[in-house]
Amino acid sequence: MLLKVTDHPEATIIHIKGRLDSATAPELESQVLSSLEGGRQHLVLDFSELEYINSAGLRILVLGYQRLHPLGGQVMVCGVKDYIAEVFDISGYNRVFRMCPDLDQAIRYLSAPPDGQ
Helix, strand or coil: CEEEEEECCCCEEEEEEEEECCCCHHHHHHHHHHHHHCCCCEEEEEEEEEEEECHHHHHHHHHHHHHHHHHCCEEEEECCCHHHHHHHHHHCHHHCCEEECCHHHHHHHHHCCCCCC
16 A cells, blocks of 8 residues: 655645555554644545555544544545445445545535535
């Protein structure tokens, strides 16, 4: 798995390439915790190059959600391939995390005024 972290004024964006499983999840967990400890309120995970995810990877998303949601923040997931979207649909996580078709839409959502105008 390869991670590329980009700081945006509204969020930390983590681009993930490869497999997110029990062998690679600790690296993502470390990055997520580092971002959260830095005071970031939003986390965007770009899955456009993600090939596989299992429960260990999903656990990291839940960890971010549990820390950010009480503070009014959120975890956003974008660029999900169809077969990975199925995992989110079956597990119900598509209703927990904001899902965006691509990174541009996720950024537009974060940059929009709170009243949606």
